[in-house]
Each structure stands twice: as C-alpha cells, then as structure tokens.
Amino acid sequence: MKEYVMGNGAIALGALTAGVNLVAGYPGTPSSEIIETVSKYPHEGIHLEWSVNEKAALEVAAAASYSGARSLVTMKQVGLNVASDPLMSLAYVGVKGGMVIVSADDPGPISSQTEQDTRRFADFCRIPVFDPSSPEEAYEMIQDAFDYSEKYSTPVLFRPTTRVCHAYASIEIPDEYSPREFEGFVKDSRKWVIFPRLSYNNHGMIEKRNVEIGKDFSAYKFNSHNAKKTSKAIVTSGISYSYVKEVLKTYEDVRIIRVATAYPFPEDFMKDSLEGVKEVLCIEELSPYIEEQILKTAGKFHIDIEVKGKLDGTVPHNGEMSTELASRIISEYLGADLVSKVADTDDAPELPLRPPVLCAGCPHRASFYAVKQATKGKKAFYCGDIGCYTLGNAMPLDMVDTCLCMGAGITMAQGFDHTHDDSYSFAFVGDSTFFASGMTGVVNAVYNEADMILCVLDNSTTAMTGHQPHPGTGRNMMGDIVDKVDIARILEAMGVVRVVTVDPLDLELSIRTVKECMEIKGVKAIIFKSPCIAITRPEKKCGVDTEKCINCKKCIREIGCPALITADGQVTIDTNLCTGCNLCAQICPVHAIGGGSHE
Amino acid sequence: MNKDILICGVGGQGTVLASKIIAASAMDEGNTVHSAETIGMAQRGGSVTSHVRIGEDAYSPLIPYGNADMILAFEPAEALRNLKYLSEDGVAIVNTVPTKPVTESLTETGYDGRKITAYLKDKCSCVFVDSDEVCAPFKSSKFFNIILLGIASGTGKLGIDKDTILKQIEKRVPAKFVETNKEAFITGYGIGEKSE
Structure with a gap:
C-alpha cells in the first residue's frame, strides 16, 4: 500500500518493514515523529517507549540487540551527546541483532543549540553512518542499515537532517509486516562485559573491520555518480544532493558524485569516481567531513586534484544549504548561470517580525512573573533550560539569564551560588527536562550545600516537541495507564529542605511562596503546577x-x-x-x- | 504536470489543511507529489509556509526561489515575505486583511498591510481578496482557507480538477462542516473565475 508520510514517518515505516522488535527514544525536533509514527501504525509485538532520555533509550535497546532483536533508537543530534557514554562503549562491544540509532541533525540550526555533525560522531565512535537525501531513500536505507548492522555486528548511525525529516513523500510499504523472531540473550561474559582486555582486542578488530566496511560501502548502491566524463566534479551528500540535482536539472555536463555513507569512507568508490577529474566542489552541510576525506584520499593515492568547499571558503561553514545557495556556488564554479530569476524586493516596505512567544495563557508566564515580583529590588540569577520556557527570556518578562543544555539550569544555579554571596540563585526546569537530566543536578546541589531555589514548571507534558508523555503524566507509549512518578516526592527524598506545590495562576500565593523560600537556607523547590494550554480547554474567557x-x-x-x-x-x-x-x-x-x- | 504551489500565512489560519487538500488532490489525479511544512519553533502566531511540489522532477523538498507557479497567501506581509519564491509568470492570491504580530501591543509597528498590498500590486500578478468580506456570509473566518483554495482553483492555474478537490474536502473536513466547506469552495471558485 502507498502511504504519504513525512521523512520521519518513512524512517519509522522502514524500521517496521525491517521487522524491528524494540523502539526507544527521547523527543527532539526534528526527530520526534519517528516514534509517533510507529505508534500510529500496527506494531503488535513491538516494545515502544519514550525513554526518560537518550542514554536510557540506547541502553534499553542495547540489551534487546544483545539478545538478537532488532532495535531502533531515535533522538536529535544533541541527544546523541547524552547517549554518547553508552554509545562509545557499545561500539567496542558490538551487537547481535541489528541496531540503528537515528540521530537527526539540524543545520541552521533551526531548533537546536548546536550545528554538530553526526557523521563526525560516527567517525569518533568508529561505527558506520547512513545519510539519506529524501524520505523515499530513508525508507529503503534504514532497512539496509539494519542489514549492515547485523552483518558487521555493530550499532550503526542513521543521520537524516531537518529537511529530510520534515519533507513528505509517497512510500510503498508492504500490506503486512511483523517483528522478527529472535534467539534471546545468550550469556557470554567474554563478549558482553566490557573489560580493558575486550576493549584492546576489539579496538584492533574494529579498525580492520572498518577497512572492510569501507570496501563494502564502495559497492553500495546509494554511493553513486552519474558517469559524466568531465574534469570538474561536484561531490555531495544528504539533502544537499537533492539541492544539487535541482540546480543541475538543465545542466547535464558535470560529474555528480554522491556519498551516502560518510564513514567508513568508501575510498575505492571515491578513487574511481575521481578518475579524470581535476577539480572538485564539495557541497555538504555542517562540517566539511567528505571534503576532508577527499583530501585524505587524494593525499594517500597522490591524486592531483583541486578541492573546493568549506575549507577554502567557497561554501559557508554555518547555516543550511539550499537550492539558492547551491545555485550561486555551482554557477560560479562551472561558469554557468544557473541562478533562478527572483523578484527584486530591495525597495519593499518593512515586514512585521513574528517572534516566537509564550502562548496566551501559558502558565509559565505566571510562574516567571511570580518570581520576578518576589525578587524585585534584589540581586538574583535566573537559570533557564531547554523547552518552551526558554521563551521566558523575551520582554517584558526577561527572566532567563542563561540557557546551556538539558538540565544545566539546575547545576548552573548552584555554580552562581558558590561564586556570588550577595545573590539569589534560581533554576527553571520543565517536568520532562527534570526527568531527562534534572534529577542528578538536584542531588549535586543538596550534597554540596548550595543555596538555591529550583522552580519546576510542571505543565504535565513535553510541550515544545509536540506533547509527548513522560514519567509524570501517567501514560506510556504502550498505551498503558501507569503510576505517575511524583516530582514532589522525588525532591523530598533527595533532601530538598522545602518542597512546595503551587498553582502559578494564583499570583499572590505564588509570590508569597517564592518569598518564603528565599528566607530559608539550602536547596528549596517550588513546583508550579498547571497544565499546558494546548492540552486543556478553557472554560471561561476574560x-x-x-x-x-x-x-x-x-x-x-x-x-x-x-x-x-x-x-x-x-x-x-x-x-x-x-x-x-x-x-x-x-x-x-x-x-x-x-x-x-x-x- | 509540474507545478509548485506555496501556501503561506500565520500559525492558526488553516494553511496546513489547504496544503494537504492540494497535495492529496494532485495525487488522486495520478501525479507524484512532494511537500514540506515548516514545523518546530513555529507556532500559533508565527510565520508558516507549506511547499507543495507536483511532478516527477522535483528534488528539493522546498520550492526553489523563482519557481512557484502560485502563492496562496493568507496574510499580506507573509505574501511579501515569500515573494522570492514566485516565478516571473506566477500568480499570488493574497488576503488583504493583515494579522498583526502577537507582540504588536507591546511594540507597536503601525503595520496595517496597506503599504504591502500596494507594493505587491506593482511587483507581481496578484488576485486580492478581503477575508472579512468573503467570510461574512459564513459568519466565521474558519472557512477562509477553503475559500482561498476555491479562488486558486477558479483561476484555472492550479492544474487540478475542481471535483477532485471537492472530493478531498469531503474526505478531510468533519462531516457536519462538509456542506458549508463545499459552499465556501464554490464561492471562492466563482471569485477565481472572474479574476484576470
């Protein structure tokens, strides 16, 4: 049957077609719809979960793949940083059942903290990476990724980017699919327990194996070129390949080389592809990864070739690639005019800006305002975190002084307390972020005798990424109603000296609660509890x-x-x-x- | 058939339904379709765009600049913001009623859409429509997306049969609103037919 789905949907359907047994992940734009798609299609016999964070997801999946089951782990690129601890070790240990880790990169960045490149992470971990250029390819390629993972007993990375994740296309899927049969875990401590000896042995094995994978990848169908015999070539990958094809629709006389597996680099394929080529232009997003590999290949085989790309300033390092940008760069490179004619709007009237703001009625606004009022005239630091509430930085609230990464607000508030005697330190964290990576920071603050106030903005959902459930919501992805994990009780058990739950929409009580907490020494917590306006219906209006x-x-x-x-x-x-x-x-x-x- | 259609507006105006109906109708007629929505930080009140690409040789999920055969603009400033996508012989169907930024009361911009509408008139081939006026008989601005779709279809430049679109409307809107939406589409179609 034909399904018109988003790239993320194609990835999910590809995994289902490949007989995946376990799917786990943590929400993050642009990757969130993969797990949501699995939940919307038949998935009987598959364990599906939103894990508390990416590290947890990867570890759950590791056990499944040790057991011979196929597992899929999903996250955004910064989530891979969180999962990097188990991933680095897992790369040494290896897997039995296929394991694909989808880490969606976000060039721009459009909704992320960094412009990091998962292909480089694959190189760092010494595991293969697949780089689809469209939803259609993503559907096919993720099935290949499972096969390669099993063939070489290694976890593999799968790296789509925002424009692939969010593009829609028609995918032909089988009418029926089912999770694969698997053997179950076979104990063997020499294989599954990571000791220095195992790491030493496997490190040597992995480097040899990767040479083999590079050769194998040289014959992989998605590593391809168009066989044009020209002295100039364009090397590209991922969504940039789609832009290059778009630009060169009417200009045929140039070799286009496409690399779908950046690591292990398909060296033989590249060497053959560069036959007769004197000059190459690299069009890729994020880091100049392929460009560097070409330089390396050229050096190794003494190929006399000029390489243009990010390293010589031809292509910008930061931001997204686009058809427009590619058309300008390629036109210059080929001495052709491939840039579309666009209406000149230099004399256009000024456009109104539409900055993102907290929604009307958002309870976070009330929580920030209460703290602002309670600390009026006093020196205070407000440490923000990742979620809708980062928007508390906008005027007139102006209540976010720092934002670094998931959970950092809590530990940074502690750091400000240790370096400033004359100030109050506040941390603002959402409920999902609290579970994802906030709890360790609270224990650290209690143990190291910080004097700070933790504000948990509990709106009973993961609002920013599309309202996914989390441990505090009482629902999970298996469709079960489960016991809610109680944030107040966690904080009490951790030794927080005062834990108060308050409705932020009761302004007077909220201000009083903040002021009272400011009078007490130690780590205090206020849980501002009020549901996200997107999951409730207003009864009355003002x-x-x-x-x-x-x-x-x-x-x-x-x-x-x-x-x-x-x-x-x-x-x-x-x-x-x-x-x-x-x-x-x-x-x-x-x-x-x-x-x-x-x- | 090769057609690129860009739909733009402000979050909450119903642009996504319009793009889904166009994409599905084009597929019903046997075309290959690709589309893309802006999602992520985009939310109620933010600028939103949908790119619908009909035809075999569309590679980029986003319409390249200067390539759109038609822009359906739910808001005048958003029409101008996306004008770079319109091809030289493309047409823009533009709502003249502005949506002020949600931050307007905090930082006044004086934006009323008039300057922009005048500018667009000189710049490209436009069909202007006043959403307040065309929605009045329906007593709700909620039907504007379908009226606008009707106008697009009525111009004859969408390349999709109007009955194919009507079938998709039947399929995609809640049963109790189907008749009103079909009326809205027909109203728009009439406006589109009369436009030059």
Whole structure:
C-alpha cells in the first residue's frame, strides 16, 4: 500500500518493514515523529517507549540487540551527546541483532543549540553512518542499515537532517509486516562485559573491520555518480544532493558524485569516481567531513586534484544549504548561470517580525512573573533550560539569564551560588527536562550545600516537541495507564529542605511562596503546577470592563500576553486567544478585568 | 504536470489543511507529489509556509526561489515575505486583511498591510481578496482557507480538477462542516473565475 508520510514517518515505516522488535527514544525536533509514527501504525509485538532520555533509550535497546532483536533508537543530534557514554562503549562491544540509532541533525540550526555533525560522531565512535537525501531513500536505507548492522555486528548511525525529516513523500510499504523472531540473550561474559582486555582486542578488530566496511560501502548502491566524463566534479551528500540535482536539472555536463555513507569512507568508490577529474566542489552541510576525506584520499593515492568547499571558503561553514545557495556556488564554479530569476524586493516596505512567544495563557508566564515580583529590588540569577520556557527570556518578562543544555539550569544555579554571596540563585526546569537530566543536578546541589531555589514548571507534558508523555503524566507509549512518578516526592527524598506545590495562576500565593523560600537556607523547590494550554480547554474567557479600565496598560507592559491587545486605543482581550487564566486580572490595579476560570 | 504551489500565512489560519487538500488532490489525479511544512519553533502566531511540489522532477523538498507557479497567501506581509519564491509568470492570491504580530501591543509597528498590498500590486500578478468580506456570509473566518483554495482553483492555474478537490474536502473536513466547506469552495471558485 502507498502511504504519504513525512521523512520521519518513512524512517519509522522502514524500521517496521525491517521487522524491528524494540523502539526507544527521547523527543527532539526534528526527530520526534519517528516514534509517533510507529505508534500510529500496527506494531503488535513491538516494545515502544519514550525513554526518560537518550542514554536510557540506547541502553534499553542495547540489551534487546544483545539478545538478537532488532532495535531502533531515535533522538536529535544533541541527544546523541547524552547517549554518547553508552554509545562509545557499545561500539567496542558490538551487537547481535541489528541496531540503528537515528540521530537527526539540524543545520541552521533551526531548533537546536548546536550545528554538530553526526557523521563526525560516527567517525569518533568508529561505527558506520547512513545519510539519506529524501524520505523515499530513508525508507529503503534504514532497512539496509539494519542489514549492515547485523552483518558487521555493530550499532550503526542513521543521520537524516531537518529537511529530510520534515519533507513528505509517497512510500510503498508492504500490506503486512511483523517483528522478527529472535534467539534471546545468550550469556557470554567474554563478549558482553566490557573489560580493558575486550576493549584492546576489539579496538584492533574494529579498525580492520572498518577497512572492510569501507570496501563494502564502495559497492553500495546509494554511493553513486552519474558517469559524466568531465574534469570538474561536484561531490555531495544528504539533502544537499537533492539541492544539487535541482540546480543541475538543465545542466547535464558535470560529474555528480554522491556519498551516502560518510564513514567508513568508501575510498575505492571515491578513487574511481575521481578518475579524470581535476577539480572538485564539495557541497555538504555542517562540517566539511567528505571534503576532508577527499583530501585524505587524494593525499594517500597522490591524486592531483583541486578541492573546493568549506575549507577554502567557497561554501559557508554555518547555516543550511539550499537550492539558492547551491545555485550561486555551482554557477560560479562551472561558469554557468544557473541562478533562478527572483523578484527584486530591495525597495519593499518593512515586514512585521513574528517572534516566537509564550502562548496566551501559558502558565509559565505566571510562574516567571511570580518570581520576578518576589525578587524585585534584589540581586538574583535566573537559570533557564531547554523547552518552551526558554521563551521566558523575551520582554517584558526577561527572566532567563542563561540557557546551556538539558538540565544545566539546575547545576548552573548552584555554580552562581558558590561564586556570588550577595545573590539569589534560581533554576527553571520543565517536568520532562527534570526527568531527562534534572534529577542528578538536584542531588549535586543538596550534597554540596548550595543555596538555591529550583522552580519546576510542571505543565504535565513535553510541550515544545509536540506533547509527548513522560514519567509524570501517567501514560506510556504502550498505551498503558501507569503510576505517575511524583516530582514532589522525588525532591523530598533527595533532601530538598522545602518542597512546595503551587498553582502559578494564583499570583499572590505564588509570590508569597517564592518569598518564603528565599528566607530559608539550602536547596528549596517550588513546583508550579498547571497544565499546558494546548492540552486543556478553557472554560471561561476574560473580558475588560471598559467603564473601569483606565487604559494604564499595566497588564500589557508587565506580562506581554498575546491575548492582551489594544483596539482604537482601548485595552481589550482577544477572546480567540484568551484561556481565562486570569493572570492579567490579578495585575490590573483597578480590577477592570474579570470573567476567567481562576477567579 | 509540474507545478509548485506555496501556501503561506500565520500559525492558526488553516494553511496546513489547504496544503494537504492540494497535495492529496494532485495525487488522486495520478501525479507524484512532494511537500514540506515548516514545523518546530513555529507556532500559533508565527510565520508558516507549506511547499507543495507536483511532478516527477522535483528534488528539493522546498520550492526553489523563482519557481512557484502560485502563492496562496493568507496574510499580506507573509505574501511579501515569500515573494522570492514566485516565478516571473506566477500568480499570488493574497488576503488583504493583515494579522498583526502577537507582540504588536507591546511594540507597536503601525503595520496595517496597506503599504504591502500596494507594493505587491506593482511587483507581481496578484488576485486580492478581503477575508472579512468573503467570510461574512459564513459568519466565521474558519472557512477562509477553503475559500482561498476555491479562488486558486477558479483561476484555472492550479492544474487540478475542481471535483477532485471537492472530493478531498469531503474526505478531510468533519462531516457536519462538509456542506458549508463545499459552499465556501464554490464561492471562492466563482471569485477565481472572474479574476484576470
């Protein structure tokens, strides 16, 4: 049957077709829809989970693959950093059942902290990596990835990028598929227990094996070139290959070499592909990985060739590739005009900016505002984290001083406390992030006697990535209702001196709670608990009593809720956006706002 | 058939349904279709685009600049923001009613869409439509996406039969809204037919 799906859907369907037995991952744009697709298609007999983080997901999957089962692990590229500890070791130990780790890269970056390159990670771990250029290819290639993984008993990386993940295409899938039969775990401590001796032996074996894989990859069908006999060639990979083909639709006379497996590098294939070529242009995103491999290959085999790309400044190091950018670079390279004619808009009127903001009625706004009010006139540091609440940095809230990586807000608040005697340290963390990588930091802060306030912004979902369940939600991906893991009880057990749960939409109580916590020594925690507005339906909406309103605009200036607007100079509420959270009503000095759900 | 259609607007305006209907209708007529949506940080109130690429030799998931046969703009500023995608002989169907940024009350921009509409008129071949006016008989702005789709179809430049689209509307909107949506489409179709 034919299915019109996103690239992430194609990856999921490819894994299902390959008979995957276990799927685990942690949400992160652009990878989240892989697990969601598995859950939407028949998957009887498959264990499916959102794990607490990427490290957990990889370890769960490792055991499955030790047992001969096929496993799929999904994450975004920064998630691979979290999973790198088990991955590095697993690369030495190897697997029995095929194991594919999807790590979705995000050139731009569009919604990530870094522009790191999973292909380089594969090289670092010494494991193979596959790089699809379209959803159709992703569907086929992930099945190949499982086969190669089993053939060489190694975990393999699969690296799509945002534009492949989020592109839609028609995929032909079998009407029926089922998880594969597998043997089960066979004990053998010489094989499955990582000791220095095993690492020493396997390190040598892996380096020899990778030479073999490189040769094997040289014959892999997705490593290909168009056989044009020209002295100039273009080498490309991943989505950039699609852009290059788009640019060269009408210009046929140039050799296009496409590398789908960056590591182990298909050296023989490249050597053959460069036959008769005097000059090569490398079009790839993120790091100049293939460019470096070509330089290495040219050096090793004394090939006299000029290599253009990121290293000589022909292609920018940062940001996405695109058809436009590729057309400019390739036109210059080939001395042809391949750039599309585009309307000249230099004289266009200024466009309004539409920056991302916290949604109208978002409870995070109320939590930030309560802390802001409680610390007014006092020196305080506000450490943010990864999630919707990073948007608490925007004016007028201006409540995020730092944001580094998942869970870092907690440990950084501790660091500020140890280096500043005259300040209060706050950490803001979401519920999903708390489970993913916040808990260790809390123990560290308690143990090392930090004086800080942890604000858990608990909206009962993983909002930023599309509302995935997590341990605190009471639901899992097997469709089961499970016991909720209670954040307050975890914090108490960890030795946090005071743990208070408060509804952030009760402004007065929230401010009082923050102030009380500021009076106590040690690690304190406030759980601001109120559900994400995207998973609840508002019962009532707020309205402005224009008789009472003095148009001072304090509501707008203080909290900047998008539902608060001015029409003909009068402050009013956009009822399409208002959720009736009533935060503005509690700020209005003349009590002109009312009607919400939290009165 | 080779057609590139770009749909743009502001999160929450129903652009995604319009793009899904176009893509599915084109496939119903035996075409190869690729599409892409902007997702991620994009959310309610942010700029959104959908790229629909009909035809065998579309490689990039995003429409290359200067290649779109048609832009369906749910908002004037978004039409201008995406004008670089329009081909020289392409047509833009543009809603003249502006959506102010959600931050407007905090930082006034004075944006009212008029300057942009005037600019677009000089720059490219446009069909302008006032969403408030065309939605009035339906007593809800929710039908605007289907009206706009009707206009696109009515211009005869979409390359998809109107009955194919109507069948997809039947399939994709909740049963109780099917009739009103079909009326909305027909209304739009009439406007499109009359446009030059």
